[in-house]
Amino acid sequence: MFTDVEETLSRELREVADALPVPPMPALPEQAPRPPRHWQPLLVAAAVVLVLAGAFVALAGTRGGHDPQPAPPAPSRTDSDRPIPTSAPTVPYVLDQKLYVDGTQVPGTWWSVQSGGAGWLALRADNTWWWGRGAEPTAIEAQLDVPPVLSPDGKYVGEVVDDNGQGTLSGFDTGASGEGLGGVPIDLGDQQDGSAVRVRGVTDDGRVIAQGTKTAVLWLPLVDNSTVDLTRTAPGLQVLGNTPAGFIVNDGADGAVDATVGDPYLATISDAGEVTRVGPVPNHDDLSVSPGGTWLAWTPAGTTGGEVTAIPTLETGAVDGTQQATLAAPDGWGFQVRAWAWEDEDHLVSPVVRDGGNGAERMARCSVRSNQCVLVDGH
């Protein structure tokens, strides 16, 4: 460190602090502790307006958050003949190992991408992870042996970093140029015996859950950097992922470690590690929820394992369990497994491959409301 700079810093920081006019402390709440965001009187009036205007944002904004939220309005299917747009997807996607973001091909060869809001997280063919907001990619420099995870709104990434055997549960903010969230030590587990710890879900408010067969931790980097041992607060619980409608969990009965057996459900998990059930979801291999938390799309349990690379249909339904339907890929095509993504509360997009697997790939867009799919203009 530099002595001259250090002395000047110490002196100036004290001078600034000592000369500060400190405003009066704001009035304290009178009720039992609750965590309102602000209590300054001016904000109360503003908040009344904002709460009304932001009600729907709040519905979708919890995403596995502290308190159970009222269910969004039930969506409805239509028999509309309104054509499904055939323009290029509006969300990042990988086609023929090329990654496209905002209509621009990102250099490199890519395996997959996940996205939410403005943020995306992608796996390059050299098994390095990259993220971005827009088409400019940024590498994750840390050593990752297990996949990082993006929050539903794309703002935060959670990761388990292996630094020569020392594990750290870490993360960063994609909205702040990758500003780090800090980190806490974590037992990495063992890849060989299947106990490796990986991030299971990241919420839109930056809370991270990591779990292995012996470890389950809720980390609160933006609250007080504390961790909560979920094996104590929710013994046996398997956190399988996070969605705009809450965490996908399984209570672990009969040894269930995924959602193919047992009774998986959506849940919120509080800062104290308490689990609140929101509603059931079907047994599945893969399941995703629309950005507003109203629709599910999934592949039934056992349909995508082994050598399966494409499937002819997806299942869809409202989050409340109603309006289930089977969505067929365009004639002669099949959905690539684990590659579809929601664009909005009606449309999802997916790479599709020719039946018979002759190598041709296109993008398809499906309307859940009209239960139809079309091929879209592609690159």
Place this chain on the structure above:
Amino acid sequence: MMHTVTSSATAPTFEEYAAATWPSLYRYAYLLAGNHADAEDVAQQTLMKAYASWARVQASDSPTAYVRRMLTNTYLSHRRPQGRRLELLMDAPPEPMHASVGGPEERMALWPHVKSLPPRQRAVIVLRYYEDLSEQEIADALGCSRGNVKSTAHRALKALRAAMGSDDTDGRED
């Protein structure tokens, strides 16, 4: 520096703790945020978090360190558009970006440049040179390793020296 609450026969109520801590919380928040509006917002949010987690704050080994960590994390996650927030918070016209242009603060050699550092670097600088924390204590506050603190401090000091117009660092590092 942040007010230290010592244990006594009777634990302070949250109200007592908040009243005693508010000035030091605010000063620390100002050094991090660099302006009054953000400092007040960050300090308020931190008090609310402490209020919501009061039992955990009290039970911690050091409530002061616990709340300092809360404030630091609140500051580092504080990313709302400044203009909109100022409109919501203030009943007077928003302060200019440099509230004391031409004032004593702006005539200081380093403080204006400290305000230009990336948030994490600024936090390390303030914790080290205002709060007088050790590298390990800073690492605890930021939830990172000592090595990370050291490298972050090194980058920050290098940037500050460059900003002061001197790039000659030979033989002057500890």
